[in-house]
Amino acid sequence: xxxxxxxxxxxxQTILRDCGETFYPPDIGKVFDMLQDYFGRxxxxxxxxxTDVCNFxxxxxxxxxxxxxxxxxxxxxxxxxxxxxxxxxxxxxxxRKIRITGGEPSVRSDLPDIxxxxxxTPGIEKVVITTNGYKLPQRIExxxxxxxDGLNLSIDSLDPSVFQAITxxxxxxxxxxxxxxxxxxxxxxxxxxxxxxxxxxxxQIDQFLNWVKYKPLTLRFIELMQTGDxxxxxxxxxxxxxxxxxxxLREGWEQALRxxxxxxxxxxxHADYQGRIGLIMPYSxxxxxxxxxxxxxxxxxxxxCLFSDKGIELRHLLQRGDQKDELIAYxxxxxxxxxxxxxxxxxxxGGTRHLAMLGG
Numbered sequence: 605x606x607x608x609x610x611x612x613x614x615x616x617q618t619i620l621r622d623c624g625e626t627f628y629p630p631d632i633g634k635v636f637d638m639l640q641d642y643f644g645r646x647x648x649x650x651x652x653x654x655t656d657v658c659n660f661x662x663x664x665x666x667x668x669x670x671x672x673x674x675x676x677x678x679x680x681x682x683x684x685x686x687x688x689x690x691x692x693x694x695x696x697x698x699x700r701k702i703r704i705t706g707g708e709p710s711v712r713s714d715l716p717d718i719x720x721x722x723x724x725t726p727g728i729e730k731v732v733i734t735t736n737g738y739k740l741p742q743r744i745e746x747x748x749x750x751x752x753d754g755l756n757l758s759i760d761s762l763d764p765s766v767f768q769a770i771t772x773x774x775x776x777x778x779x780x781x782x783x784x785x786x787x788x789x790x791x792x793x794x795x796x797x798x799x800x801x802x803x804x805x806x807x808q809i810d811q812f813l814n815w816v817k818y819k820p821l822t823l824r825f826i827e828l829m830q831t832g833d834x835x836x837x838x839x840x841x842x843x844x845x846x847x848x849x850x851x852x853l854r855e856g857w858e859q860a861l862r863x864x865x866x867x868x869x870x871x872x873x874h875a876d877y878q879g880r881i882g883l884i885m886p887y888s889x890x891x892x893x894x895x896x897x898x899x900x901x902x903x904x905x906x907x908x909c910l911f912s913d914k915g916i917e918l919r920h921l922l923q924r925g926d927q928k929d930e931l932i933a934y935x936x937x938x939x940x941x942x943x944x945x946x947x948x949x950x951x952x953x954g955g956t957r958h959l960a961m962l963g964g
Contacts, residue, residue, distance in 0.1 A: 638698035639898070639935060641942040648865045649701045649897040650694050654718055655681050656707040656902050660736045661772035662760070664799050664828055664837065669772070670707070679919060681902045684714060686922040688721050690900060693931040695727030701865040703756075704733045707902065710743060716750040723751030730754060730865065732793065738775065740782025745789060754793030755786050756824075761798075761805045762815060770804055783821070794821040795882065800848075801828055801841040809848065816879035824869050824882035845885035852881060867897065892945045898935075906935065908942040 639647040661669040682690075691702060702722050709715055723731045732754035733747065740757070747755075759779055761767040767776040786794055800806060809825075816823045827845045830838040849870070857872040860880070868891065869882035885891060899907040904922055905915025916938050921931040 639694075639932075639939060641939040643942075643944055645893075645895050645942075646698070647896055647898050647939075648699055649703070649867065650690075650699050651703045651705055651897055651899045652687070652690065652722075653705045653707065653900065653902040654687070654709050654715070655712055657711050658706055658708040658736070659711060659738055660708065662736075662758075662799075663770055663772075663804075664801060664834065664841075667837075679903065681712075682900075682904055682922075684717055684721060685925075686904060686919070687718055688725070689922050689925050689928065689931070690918075691722045691725040691728055692925065693928045693935070695725050696928060697932045697935065700728065701730040701732070702728055703867075704731070706734075708736050708738065709733060710735055710738060716746045719747055719750035719752050723753075730793075732756065734758070734797070736771070737779035737782050740779060741785050744782055744786050744791075748786075748789045748791060752791075754795070755791060756795045756797055757783060758797045758799075760801075761808060762811055763805075763808065766804055766808070770801075787820075792820075796821060796823050797826055798824065799826045799828055800843045800845070802843050803841050806841075806843050809851075813877075813881075816881065817877045818879075820878045822869075822871065822880040822882050824884055826884040827886055829886055844887065845883045846888060849883055849885070852883075857881065862894070865896070868894070906938060908938065912943075 641647075656670075656672060658666055658670050661667060694702070704715075704718060704722070709718075712718065719731055719733070722728055730753045731751055733752060734756040735758070737757050737759070744755070757779060759767070759776070760770045762776070764774065764776045768774050783794065783796070798805065798812065812823055812825075825845060825848055828838055828842045830842075849872075852872050855874075856876075857874045860871040860873055862871070867884075868886070869884045872881045872883070895909075899910065900918065901907060901915050903915075904917070904919040906918050907915050918931065918934070921927050921934060
């Protein structure tokens with residue numbers, strides 16, 4: 605059953621929503637509870653894309669490199685003032701963690717300013733970033749000084765030749781050096797993302813496990829997901845995360861409890877390993893039951909799911925900071941349409957052509 609929530613509607617009326625029904629009581633003031641949908645899922649975590657441009661050409665995402673120009677239309681990519689308004693509204697509505705994504709967020713020269721603006725928002729407790737690690741050794745200190753709390757770095761292979769085949773770049777050592785620099789700066793919330801693909805890194809699980817044995821970080825194996833433009837690649841390369849989970853359990857790994865603002869990964873620990881293993885398995889049963897995150901695209905559209913049909917325009921509510929209450933009410937109203945599942949198991953990919961559109 606849903607909790608009651610009181611919010612301000614787009615036309616200034618106060619709405620009380622309880623158990624999926626909406627009615628309009630007398631004026632009882634503006635009070636905002638946690639954003640939640642009809643299935644009782646609460647949204648404490650926002651994935652905020654600041655660009656869809658990426659300077660890598662990963663074979664599972666942008667094999668031909670960046671081709672789009674969505675940031676050149678519809679007002680361009682989100683401005684810093686709009687990002688401040690987004691962070692403030694979501695914080696007031698109960699969001700405590702914001703992940704900055706792309707594309708590749710570091711292609712924006714004002715990324716340190718973005719990190720600082722989000723971190724300085726009252727109510728936001730964690731600001732983290734997902735990056736491909738381009739020039740990470742030179743950039744990570746600026747991000748940490750701006751207030752960054754956590755780093756997710758994509759390293760799809762520890763073999764330089766395989767890394768190059770996947771990403772189109774000979775930059776593996778640069779990423780590893782960037783990881784070391786982040787640790788030197790005292791960052792403890794470090795995660796490495798690995799998209800598992802049968803024809804590329806599918807036989808390198810042992811290598812990854814040996815590596816994380818002496819690395820105090822979380823290594824996350826991510827199931828390859830089908831998107832609008834990679835069906836053939838997906839069919840050839842998908843590996844079920846359940847197979848990896850079964851192996852971990854056989855080898856004595858234990859599953860950790862999940863925090864309220866955590867992402868979708870199931871996390872495992874082992875007494876003999878300094879690091880942890882995370883599994884992101886979007887094709888597993890009930891994957892969406894614990895969904896706690898919403899997404900905003902780099903052009904200011906709300907996406908209720910990574911695989912939703914289309915984004916919901918928010919830009920008209922982002923221009924002035926004094927529209928925060930109206931923005932929150934609008935967000936809650938849109939959550940009425942959030943589906944119970946993404947239906948990936950049925951081959952449905954919605955409007956997601958590639959993962960750079962929303963940063964995964």
